Amino acid sequence: MLSTESTGGGLPSFGVFAREQVYTVFLDMRRSPSDRAPSWTLEFAVLPGPAAAPSVAASRQGLVLPFPVVKEPPAWPADVVRGYLRKLVVVYGQISTEGKLDRLSVKDSPDARLNQPVLDALQRWTFRPAQLNGAPVAVKVLLGIPLALSE
Helix, strand or coil, X not given: CEECCCCCCCCCCCCCCCCCCEEEEEECCCCCCCCCCCCEEEEEEECCXXXXXXXXXXXXXXXXXXXXXXXXXXXXXXXXXXXXXXXXEEEEEEECCCCEEEEEEEEECXXXXXXXXXXXXXXXXXXXXXXXXXXXXXXEEEEEEECCCCC
């Protein structure tokens, strides 16, 4: 899905995207075919930089989305999650050209006890970085993480 922050994507607006084109994808968080873990929403936009110069950025045909190669769900306390099933924790961050998440911050959460476990888990994630016309580019992201009990 392609949008701007004002036209809406998969998550509410948190003011992190300006006039960029915002892309929305859904991350499959199942560990097996029978797992019912809900997908996470990932919105991203290319950060300004040499590879994203305006003449190149105008043509997004060469854009390859960032893809998690190492992902770990948060170790949330089940008793806290039970009280907020289907609510979202929303995290902002940046994915570097090396595929690492940094500058992480929680933008929205139904309970502060959920925040540190999600930040700890995301620190261990590794991505295949986004690419624009074959070159890795840094992106800013919003992750919408639905609360669900693991099986």
